[in-house]
Amino acid sequence: MIELINISKRFGSTTAVDSISLKVESGEFCCLVGTSGCGKSTTLRMINRLIEHSDGEIHIDQQPIRSFREETLRRRIGYAIQSTGLFPHWTVARNIGLVPRLLKWPKARIDARVEELMALLGLSMDEFAGKYPDQLSGGQAQRVGVARALAADPDILLMDEPFGALDPITRESLQLELRDLQARLGKTIVFVTHDMDEALTLADRLVVMHEGQIMQQGHPLSVLRDPANDFVASLLGGEDRGLKEAALLPVSERMMPLGTGGVARERIDQGASLREALSVMLWRRVERLAVVDDDDIPIGELSFRRLVGARGHD
Ligand SMILES: Nc1ncnc2c1ncn2[C@@H]1O[C@H](COP(=O)(O)OP(=O)(O)OP(=O)(O)O)[C@@H](O)[C@H]1O
Ligand SMILES: [Mg+2]
Known part of the structure; x- marks a missing residue:
């Protein structure tokens, strides 16, 4: 144009x-x-x-x-x-x-x-x-x-x-x-x-x-x-x-399916950025977040290791 x-x-x-x-x-x-x-x-x-x-x-x-x-x-x-x-x-x-x-x-x-x-x-x-x-x-x-x-x-x-x-x-x-x-x-x-x-x-x-x-x-x-x-x-x-970079990537990019170990207490919206997720982890002093959909229903989880993009298992 x-x-x-x-x-x-x-x-x-x-x-x-x-x-x-x-x-x-x-x-x-x-x-x-x-x-x-x-x-x-x-x-x-x-x-x-x-x-x-x-x-x-x-x-x-x-x-x-x-x-x-x-x-x-x-x-x-x-x-x-x-x-x-x-x-x-x-x-x-x-x-x-x-x-x-x-x-x-x-x-x-x-x-x-x-x-x-x-x-x-x-x-x-x-x-x-x-x-x-x-x-x-x-x-x-x-x-x-x-x-x-x-x-x-x-x-x-x-x-x-x-x-x-x-x-x-x-x-x-x-x-x-x-x-x-x-x-x-x-x-x-x-x-x-x-x-x-x-x-x-x-x-x-x-x-x-x-x-x-x-x-x-x-x-x-x-x-x-x-x-x-x-x-x-x-x-x-x-x-x-x-x-x-983290501010440009959505949580859904690094999210894992819900595990069997129970849903994490702290939540993050699936549309939030990885930067926001990191901030919540720092603020709440936790290494795991439940990822929720628009109705606040947990659909996955995000660990600190996944957030930073480390390879391998949690
Ligand atoms: N009318 C003008 N006559 C002479 N020099 C000019 C004129 N307008 C701009 N310049 C010069 O051209 C260069 C680029 O200016 P410009 O205004 O495009 O910069 P800019 O990237 O928008 O800067 P800023 O971020 O400070 O707004 C500068 O060196 C400026 O002094
Ligand atoms: Mg200018």
Whole structure:
């Protein structure tokens, strides 16, 4: 769906992006990570032409982006940033309706769309529609920013640290919403973040950048397990990579059938991660957990040996 071919961007004598090639498939969730100044935001902004690339070609559905009319780019690509970029003198409703208005949708259709999006992002119409951005908390403003990016129902979403300023609980609920949106509506998402846990859990494709170049890309598990070099390994968490890998694997992956020795007292949900299981073992000081299904019925067990992937019998 999105293809960057040998893309470079120079600002005067600075090379911000240095001949990168990247293909994001339709419906894929692609996360860009890397140290500050490595060219993530520049890469994102070249895709919607907020920045013109210096060299190479960018295609959307096999068409060079320079051949698209501005209106088409606006309709097809939503863009959300950490600082939200909301217009301060516009109400929440007006901010969300920005792109549909630019696209000259009829008023009734814009109003209906704004209402739909506010419901989707858990913003009550009565409470928020008439508020101004400076009357919102950071998290509410970020929700409005995401709603605005979704307004014209774009098939591509570009998101630059959209949850950067959020507490872990709000952040997690927005991450779940976004994952759900992507799965349900089949959006193609390119997402920039500094939070490696966020990148690892959200991404189908993880792209590691350094000094304007792509160091490595692939599925988060394969990048974690087989980093191309020391830089990638340390960016992904160094010695913490074991925990990061465990966070991506479900308990069901290492579960054993129920034994005959009675069901363990401490329980873990089958959908929980191995990292959560390890945490429960540490916290409860036990080496065995009963694995339960959605109805809390034990369906298997997980031992510490199995959890760490040791071979042989318990
Ligand atoms: N408009 C500009 N003019 C000149 N240099 C720029 C411009 N925009 C970005 N740069 C430079 O390009 C490089 C890449 O910047 P970019 O904003 O893409 O980094 P980033 O990976 O998004 O960093 P961060 O994680 O800090 O947001 C930096 O060295 C930056 O100083
Ligand atoms: Mg940036």
